[in-house]
Amino acid sequence: SQKIEQNSEALNIQEGKTATLTCNYTNYSPAYLQWYRQDPGRGPVFLLLIRENEKEKRKERLKVTFDTTLKQSLFHITASQPADSATYLCAPWLTGSYQLTFGKGTKLSVIP
Amino acid sequence: DADVTQTPRNRITKTGKRIMLECSQTKGHDRMYWYRQDPGLGLRLIYYSFDVKDINKGEISDGYSVSRQAQAKFSLSLESAIPNQTALYFCATSDLQRGGQIFGPGTRLTVL
Secondary structure, three states: OOEEEEOOOEEEEEOOOOEEEEEEEEOOOEEEEEEEEEOOOOOOEEEEEEEOOOOEEEEOOEEEEEEOOOOEEEEEEOOOOHHHOEEEEEEEEEOOOOOEOOOOOEEEEEEO | OOOEEEEOOEEEEOOOOOEEEEEEEOOOOOEEEEEEEEOOOEEEEEEEEEEOOEEEEOOOOOOOEEEEEEOOEEEEEEOOOOHHHOEEEEEEEEOOOOOOOEEOOOEEEEEO
């Protein structure tokens, strides 16, 4: 069956370091993949979209990679700050589908 | 004004009651979505609509119905609420099939 896995439920990192979050998917090939940030009790906020023919996408301190061979996307936050603490969701869009499927998320805590 | 508004923000109801959650968007987008979020289960799609005349079931539509009253309005109904429908409900909109989705603030629903 189709499956999305985000590497861990929680990730703690020291302020100033690079945070790396992983999204793995099995049994399907997404046409593209999106990343969202969600703060407690609030709706997710769209961050980045990367297409299957793109290897890497950047936006300010954020970088996303997409490896269709490994079936994996990595989400990096460089020079992390306490304000980056949130849950991050990956959401692949399946080829031939009409909807996003969300992973369960990784809760990132940036420690001062 | 917020791009996506949801009413009510919080609702407590009893088993068997009919309840409607409302969503409005000011982005002029054609596509609208309803999700529910449960701890440990992530975001799951209930219904989605690509225009006023196009409504589709998502992953978990049983026990729910929707109405797309206008391009800007998409309502979710629980005909006979049950306790396992207690969750956080989000409405979202997007302008392109593959674009990032804009989420509302959520409705916290408790069914006793």
